[in-house]
Amino acid sequence: MFRIWLFCLLLTPALFAEKITIAAAANVSYAIDELKEAFCEIHPQTEVRIVLGSSGKLSAQIRNGAPYGLFMAANMSYPEILYKEKIAITKPVVYAYGKIAYLSVKERDFSKGLDLLQDDSIKTIAIANPKTAPYGHAAKEAMQTVGLYEKLQSKLIYAESISQTVSYALRAADIAIVAKSTLYTPKMK
Numbered sequence: 001m002f003r004i005w006l007f008c009l010l011l012t013p014a015l016f017a018e019k020i021t022i023a024a025a026a027n028v029s030y031a032i033d034e035l036k037e038a039f040c041e042i043h044p045q046t047e048v049r050i051v052l053g054s055s056g057k058l059s060a061q062i063r064n065g066a067p068y069g070l071f072m073a074a075n076m077s078y079p080e081i082l083y084k085e086k087i088a089i090t091k092p093v094v095y096a097y098g099k100i101a102y103l104s105v106k107e108r109d110f111s112k113g114l115d116l117l118q119d120d121s122i123k124t125i126a127i128a129n130p131k132t133a134p135y136g137h138a139a140k141e142a143m144q145t146v147g148l149y150e151k152l153q154s155k156l157i158y159a160e161s162i163s164q165t166v167s168y169a170l171r172a173a174d175i176a177i178v179a180k181s182t183l184y185t186p187k188m189k
Contacts, residue, residue, distance in 0.1 A: 025074035026161035056132030075134035101180040126168035126176035139177035
């Protein structure tokens, strides 16, 4: 079982502003509306704007001056680096843990584990970009751990974020490795 952690970097003064812009990793998109609603119940005077993207891209935007008051990343390394560079003013904290899972519109024998990806019927495997998206990194790491990453290179399709990976799984790829949380969204019913 492979896990990646989800982390949150709080920029405390921004929480007391009239407006707050939240940079959220794409895997949070499935819960962000409920989180926003709960926040707005407690802070009805605060206008909340959400920007979704891969953790790596959002981190780069923050490093280049993007005015985010809260960063919800899918990997601790991004907010930790921002904190060490004194770009963030508070230490990052864990808000949830995530796992990877398969997603395919076709019936598959998921009991085969990662060996399933070698099946001749699977021509394309979507994963998020491992360089910028933590769930993509976790997918790559999982395949490397069992010695399949190099063998599967020709089948891999890289998406910009976990949200795009889900779209690929539903429309273009034979299978995808996604955030497990995406399997429980209303869209997946």
